[in-house]
Amino acid sequence: MYRDYILDHYKNPRNSGELPGATHTYHDSNPLCGDELTMQLRISDGHVDDVRFSGKGCAISQASASILTEEVKGKSLDEVKRIDREHVLANLGIPISPARIKCALLGLKALKGAAWGLTAWPGEEVKAK
Amino acid sequence: MAVTVRAPASTLDVARIRADFPVLAQTVRGKPLVYLDNAATSQKPRQVIEAMSRVFEEHNANIHRGVYEFSERTTAAFEEARSKVARLVNAPSEREVIFVRNATEGVNLVAYAWGRDNLKRGDRIVTTVLEHHSDFVPWQQLAAEVGAEIAVVDIDGEGRLRRDQMSAELRKGAKLLALTHTSNGLGTVNPVREIAAEAHAAGATVVIDAAQAVPHTPVDVQDLQADFLVFSGHKMLAPPGSGVVWGRAALLEKMRPFLYGGDMISRVSVAMTEWNELPWKFEAGTSSYVDAIGLGAAVDYLWAVGIEKIHEHELALVGYLLPRLSEIPGVTVYGPRTLDDRVGVVSFNIEGIHPHDVATIFDREGVCVRAGHHCNQPLMTRLGVPATTRASFYLYNTTEECDALTRAVHAAKKVFGV
Numbered sequence: 001m002y003r004d005y006i007l008d009h010y011k012n013p014r015n016s017g018e019l020p021g022a023t024h025t026y027h028d029s030n031p032l033c034g035d036e037l038t039m040q041l042r043i044s045d046g047h048v049d050d051v052r053f054s055g056k057g058c059a060i061s062q063a064s065a066s067i068l069t070e071e072v073k074g075k076s077l078d079e080v081k082r083i084d085r086e087h088v089l090a091n092l093g094i095p096i097s098p099a100r101i102k103c104a105l106l107g108l109k110a111l112k113g114a115a116w117g118l119t120a121w122p123g124e125e126v127k128a129k
Numbered sequence: 130m131a132v133t134v135r136a137p138a139s140t141l142d143v144a145r146i147r148a149d150f151p152v153l154a155q156t157v158r159g160k161p162l163v164y165l166d167n168a169a170t171s172q173k174p175r176q177v178i179e180a181m182s183r184v185f186e187e188h189n190a191n192i193h194r195g196v197y198e199f200s201e202r203t204t205a206a207f208e209e210a211r212s213k214v215a216r217l218v219n220a221p222s223e224r225e226v227i228f229v230r231n232a233t234e235g236v237n238l239v240a241y242a243w244g245r246d247n248l249k250r251g252d253r254i255v256t257t258v259l260e261h262h263s264d265f266v267p268w269q270q271l272a273a274e275v276g277a278e279i280a281v282v283d284i285d286g287e288g289r290l291r292r293d294q295m296s297a298e299l300r301k302g303a304k305l306l307a308l309t310h311t312s313n314g315l316g317t318v319n320p321v322r323e324i325a326a327e328a329h330a331a332g333a334t335v336v337i338d339a340a341q342a343v344p345h346t347p348v349d350v351q352d353l354q355a356d357f358l359v360f361s362g363h364k365m366l367a368p369p370g371s372g373v374v375w376g377r378a379a380l381l382e383k384m385r386p387f388l389y390g391g392d393m394i395s396r397v398s399v400a401m402t403e404w405n406e407l408p409w410k411f412e413a414g415t416s417s418y419v420d421a422i423g424l425g426a427a428v429d430y431l432w433a434v435g436i437e438k439i440h441e442h443e444l445a446l447v448g449y450l451l452p453r454l455s456e457i458p459g460v461t462v463y464g465p466r467t468l469d470d471r472v473g474v475v476s477f478n479i480e481g482i483h484p485h486d487v488a489t490i491f492d493r494e495g496v497c498v499r500a501g502h503h504c505n506q507p508l509m510t511r512l513g514v515p516a517t518t519r520a521s522f523y524l525y526n527t528t529e530e531c532d533a534l535t536r537a538v539h540a541a542k543k544v545f546g547v
Contacts, residue, residue: 001489002544034502034515035485056515058483059545103485 001094002059009063014070019052026113030102035061039069039110046077053110058103064092065107072111080115083108085123136448136468137441146434147525149174160495163533168313168341168474168521169499170363173427177366180426184419192418193392193409207418210425211408217428218339218358219349220375224407227381228421231372232340233263235359236307238374238387238411239336240267243357244305246385247334250276252304255333257282257290258511259312259319262504264338264359268307277304284511288315288464295324303333310342310353314505314519315464316447316474318346325354334380340364344431344523345472346440350375362420367427370420374411381407388413439524443473446522450475450531457538459547463512473522476503479538481547484518490544491518494537496530 019040027038035057042050051069055062068088072080088108089096096104105122112118118125147153150172155162164172184206190199192207208223215223229235244267248254254268258281272279280298283291299306306328311318325335337358342348344365350358357380362371386393386404390413396403404410431439448468455462459480465471479487488500499519502509509515520534 002486007545032501034506034509035483036515058485060486097489100485100489 001096003094006059006063006092006094009066010059013053013062013066015050015052015066015073017052017054019050022052024114026110026117028106028110028113030057030061030106032099032102035103035106037061037065037106037110039065039107039114041111041114043077043115048072048075048077048080048115051111053107057106058100060092060096060100060103061106064088064104065110067091068107068111077115080111083111088122136445139442139445140438141434141442141524143442143525143527146174149176149430150525151175151178153525157495157497158493161533163494163496163530165520165522165526165530165534166497166499167344167523167526168364168503168519170369171344171366171523172525173366173368173423174430176430177368177423177426181368181419181423184422189419191415203418203422206422206425207416210421210428213425213428214373215375217348217431218343218373218375219351221351222378225375225378225381227374227376227408227411228416229359229372229374229411230370230417231361231363232261232338232359233361233372235357235372235374236264236267236336236338239357239359239376240271242384242387242411243334243376243380244268244271245275248272248275248277248304252277253298253302254279254305254307255282255295255298255303255328256280256307257295257309257319258284258507259288259290259314259317259505260307260309260507261313261338261340262506263340264307264309264336265507268305281507284315284317284508287466288312288317289470290317290319290324292320292324296327299324299327299331299333303328303331306333306335307338308335309338309340310348310358311339311345311472312464312505312508313341313474314503314508314517315476316341316471316521317465318342318470318472320470321353321355329354341472341474345436345443347436356380362424362427365424365427366430367424368420370417371424373424378407381411386410386413390414392416434524440472442524443522443526444468444471446526446528446531447471447473447475449528450520450534453531453535454538457535457542459542460538463514463517473526474519475521476517476519478514478517479541479547482541482545484516486545487518487538487541490541491534491537494533494540496533496537498534 037055484500
């Protein structure tokens with residue numbers, strides 16, 4: 001589970017810190033472990049010009065958010081919208097036990113919160129309705 | 130951080146005790162199960178499992194209702210469990226022992242049935258930063274509802290209650306003291322009797338959360354001078370669904386019921402209802418009677434082993450683990466550094482590794498620990514950490530399991546290169 005690239009993203013998070021001129025910001029947390037994550041986007045013309053995240057949490061939540069920011073930077077919102085739970089888990093490339101799923105999805109949840117104000121856990125949107 | 134402690138010797142026959150717990154013979158990912166999450170819940174001996182199976186297999190029927198033999202036998206077993214619990218905590222009367230699902234429900238019972246009628250705008254509630262959410266959130270919400278104030282007493286650097294602050298808060302006047310007997314996050318045991326005396330002098334009613342105390346140390350409600358005391362069965366070898374509120378009869382008599390319905394009434398007409406006597410006034414609906422009977426069997430088991438001996442055994446394990454754990458570079462241990470006034474809870478962090486990752490790596494080594502905020506977020510905030518890793522002992526744990534834990538710490542450090 002703790003592959004080298006996961007630990008690398010954890011120790012050297014990409015796109016980490018405050019985003020100057022952010023147009024969209026969303027803060028979220030995982031009640032189970034108290035992980036905190038803020039996702040900031042600068043969106044113009046339907047594209048994610050820049051993205052940064054900050055937070056405190058486990059290797060899985062931080063690496064997952066880091067990988068996600070690399071992916072969405074420069075993408076159109078339509079493309080970003082298609083990123084779902086399965087995509088994030090596949091991108092992580094490691095088996096995630098049920099107890100750690102929310103760690104892996106916290107970044108995506110915060111991203112969707114920032115871009116569209118969605119507050120449901122990815123994959124549970126229908127249930128939440 | 131060097132820690133040296135002189136531990137008492139354990140007098141328990143742990144091998145024999147372990148043979149009573151079927152789950153302890155299980156393996157996890159090919160490794161022996163090392164169960165160190167007893168503050169979350171305990172494992173169950175076959176004596177408890179069999180006592181519950183016997184009800185289902187031999188005489189199951191609803192309690193307090195049937196006039197046939199099976200109902201009478203089940204009722205007798207349920208009420209016998211109550212009398213065992215009463216003796217366990219030295220309650221003056223069995224009438225004062227109310228069965229609930231768990232300590233959380235117990236605190237809610239007191240908050241609703243006593244708190245709502247006795248706390249008013251401007252009243253002060255004194256509590257501590259050591260409280261589990263179960264003994265904090267109900268009071269926080271009630272305070273907001275009625276306009277009462279909450280004072281939260283702090284801890285010192287070793288996780289012990291600031292006695293000076295507690296006395297000062299109580300001297301300002303208090304209507305309620307909500308105090309944990311033993312911290313689930315740090316293992317600190319509070320000087321309940323002294324504080325309860327000060328609280329009474331201030332005119333406060335005293336509610337004690339003994340969820341982490343009754344399973345591990347002798348608890349005497351009369352000696353403590355408590356007014357209410359709650360605990361959960363599942364942390365003391367009994368099944369989940371068994372919990373207890375003990376309360377002074379004089380207070381319980383004056384209180385309104387918590388839940389309304391069947392079994393808690395003596396007479397119902399279309400116009401009005403009269404409540405049943407204590408304790409059944411507070412036990413609406415069909416109780417979790419098989420769980421309560423399991424709790425009775427757990428009390429028998431704890432008595433047979435000896436609760437004082439269990440406490441000494443756990444302290445021996447803390448005395449073994451604490452110096453070994455705290456000498457590992459990068460490990461920070463929270464809570465008391467000595468064996469005085471504590472139980473077998475050891476909370477720690479490894480620098481550079483989130484507790485969730487620690488627990489995941491421990492799991493691969495077969496070591497079960499709790500990682501998170503332990504339903505203790507105000508305490509985590511006070512400690513300045515989002516979470517900790519917590520190992521918590523019980524009567525069946527061994528020094529070999531402590532060694533497995535320290536090996537797992539080294540394994541986690543290796544994975545993360547710290």
